[in-house]
Amino acid sequence: MLRNCLPEGIHIVQKMYGCELDDETGATDGYDQYGYNGADFISLDLRSTSYVAPVSQAVNTKQKNDGATAEYQKNYLTQTCLEWLKKYVDYGKISLERKVPPQVSLLQTDPSSPVVCHTTGFYPDKVKISWQKDGQDLHEDVNVGRNDGTFQKRAKLKVTPDERKKNQFTCVVEHKSGDPIHMILTEEKIRTNINNVPGIVAGLVVAALVLIAVVVGVVMVVKR
CATH class of the missing domain: 2.60.40.10 (Immunoglobulins)
Known part of the structure; x- marks a missing residue:
């Protein structure tokens, strides 16, 4: 969205977008915002379906994106984004609300x-x-x-x-x-x-026998 409008040099462009759903009241909201070098540059107003340019440098970008782009972003934030948000919330409930006995x-x-x-x-x-x-x-x-x-x-x-x-x-x-x-x-x-001592001793005996078998095997190979 901000290409062809940035001067030469190193600059920081930030984008933040998403949707919100209040599960108690059912109220929804969405945002599509851009920042440039740490300051607000342009943002979408869902009510008017148009972009707001708080600085003069963003007026050209606003004019290019008002209309079809603004309408597309609004539909995404108020429909598609909310549908996925509800799915993720349901997925989270399955995990977070599970009960595993001790x-x-x-x-x-x-x-x-x-x-x-x-x-x-x-x-x-x-x-x-x-x-x-x-x-x-x-x-x-x-x-x-x-x-x-x-x-x-x-x-x-x-x-x-x-x-x-x-x-x-x-x-x-x-x-x-x-x-x-x-x-x-x-x-x-x-x-x-104490109950585990016999098992530990048995394990050590088995390990010792294996070691002896390995040593014997090595000696036989050397003799051959």
Whole structure:
């Protein structure tokens, strides 16, 4: 639009166009604006279907683009642009309004450490975690961590093994995706580093055997 009207040298031409839709009132609007060297140069007035030239240098450009060009831009901003805007808003709702339930795990480093109720994988990011003792909310010996934006949250319960045997402790996770999740604390549900030791040892043994096999293979090749 601004070609053949710029003097020689380095200059900055800016263009901004788009459409707006108020989903509450249904009001729509559109804009097609140009800037030259940081100042307003020319813009489209949708009501009059003509361009507005705030500076004298833009009068020639206005005269060339009033008429068919202005009509075409108005139709695009008030029809095509709004249709695509509504589609993108709908696409966004599918993603932004989805609800994914949290995955809950009970973790413990060793038998003397606190039991951690760990939640992850949920969306949206707001989730509430609490501990109950025999069906009653428990506030003492409970440390609830903050959600750090990674869609993970945890609550630590400091309780002795004897207390766990005498009482029923439950981790309650509340999320918009559905009904509250009640994870009853039992020894079978706790995942600890100790439980993973056999697997780690087995993995190391397999790795050692593979290394031995490779060494033997290399020796055989050298002998040949």
